[in-house]
Amino acid sequence: MDEPIIRTVDVRKTYRVSAGTFKGKRSLHAVNGVSISVKRGSVLGLVGESGCGKSTMAKMILRLEDITGGEIYMNGKPVSSVSRKHIARNIQPIFQDPYSSLNPRKNIYSIITLPLRALKVDGASDRHKQVDEIMGVVGLAPRLKYNYPNQLSGGQRQRVAVARALIMHPDLVLCDEPTSALDVSVQSQILNLLIDLRKEFGLTYILISHNLAVVQHMASRVAVMYLGRIVEEADTQALFRNPRHPYTQALLTSVLTPNPHLGLPETHLGITYPNPIDPPPGCTFHPRCPKADQRCSREAPQPVVEKDHLVECFHPEPVS
């Protein structure tokens, strides 16, 4: 089998944060032992509520944050042994908010070519041709080349961000909430673009999103994160058809699909997302879990894989 593009083994990220005035520092385990692998040509969806560590994962994969423990392998090589620039050649990000991810003082041409200049790619003479080409690919008129970000709409800006990510011809594009700042009709334009580009260039995506409908539409495999751990991971179809972890089940019931004949769902989750500085003992989900018993509050469950469907729970739904 092919070596996965990205493989993480028990990756951890711990921040030292202040616990309060005069109380000294405490450890916040933002990512607490995550092992995922992303196959070439696949789309991994990473879902979870805010504060679950999905964006920290993204930053570590991009090497924007150092890893506290574990290791990330890119094409089989540990990333700690390769340079940041080497990573940037293979992995490029698309961020959530196209209003803050583009430098307002640079024109579109300059924004799109920045990765080329930063990585000192040869061929300065035909940069214009390259930019025209990539702008055509993402559906931007070449006449916008000398415009500034503030002259573009949200959708156009996100297209610029996509063009900037693709100009290096990376293997992996890391999309961190690529459409959540966009309007409904623009969201579908960008999603369609991402689908087309994937087919055309054989790209691999890691798609971070809290919108489960988008993840189901785009991803081939889905990992659900809760408080720094992957609590369930499976192929998209299997996960949505047969969610095994109570948290995944709650997430799925809370998706509001447009249906005027249904009321609002009851998630039975309670209001409090636990404070990550002070996670509950045992299974971190037990205070919100309808199935929790004594064991859950004492012992942390270990991941169990059954038919390629990982779940971390003492009372999982059986695999169907």
Place this chain on the structure above:
Amino acid sequence: MKSVLEVKSLYVDLPLPAGMLHAVRNVSFHVNQGETVSLVGESGCGKSMTALAVMNLLPRKGVRRAEVLSFEGRDLMKIDDSKMADIRGNKMAMIFQEPMTSLDPCYTIGNQLEEAILQHRKVSTAEARDRAVFLLEKVGITAAESRLKQYPHQLSGGLRQRVMIAMGLMCGPSLIIADEPTTALDVTIQAQILSLLASLQQEFEMGLILITHDLGVVSRTADRLAVMYCGEVVETGTTEEVFDNPIHPYTRGLMDCIPVPGKTKPGEKLGSIPGMVPTPIGELTGCSFRNRCPSASPDCARTETRLIEISPGRAYRCLLSPEACAVEWNRA
């Protein structure tokens, strides 16, 4: 049923350096007691401006005019600012999108909640505090008494939005305007906040205007809705009518744009509306959706579109008949 708010032919104009921005054009709707009416549309469609015009909170230089703008039988166009200030926050409350920015970080939750009622009612601070505790418990906040002493930054996003809702309810309003109340929240919290709003609304028999771009939220909560595009209402009806049987090409387009588990095929291309929302600046003629419409004809640029009523409360704005809209749509 008693009508709480009636809006007829509301216009909002904002002078900009580039020309006059017609943010809201000829918008009419009404809200009955205990009813949820939703204004749906993308950014820039005028849904928030409509709400601000009702509250008389338009940006400076913004001008509103309306044939009828009456709240509980009082004409809001005629009453002066001090009378309006009396209604606002008292009989008519607004819940904003960002609970992070709409609470004052310098004051405690208790302070801000009590201020809402001390401003409008002759009550003692003790009574105001009791009311605050009562409402915090109503919106599902535990240990309400101790929360009063906390500052906004000590609360999570979901809790802050609950505090915003409690603040809106302090004076027992008859109308609540919620502008994207759950957009900044996680999905699991979203469902809870919406059910909370719905149950409080039933309990206190309030009218609710729900402003959102999320069709899922609308379909699950609203009784009636108005789809807005470029400052105009393009389609209106009960939620069932519009979702089961959309007429206007824009409504149909919006519904095709969103991935729906079980309906859209994963990995296949979604429907999309080409182009982008035009800015309604300057002289406007014809249908504002014609440049993005799959069924547009040369007539659409020349003829003024009207809201055509096909049954009481059900209307759409297009030159084509509802049947022709459907045929054109299936062909495109």
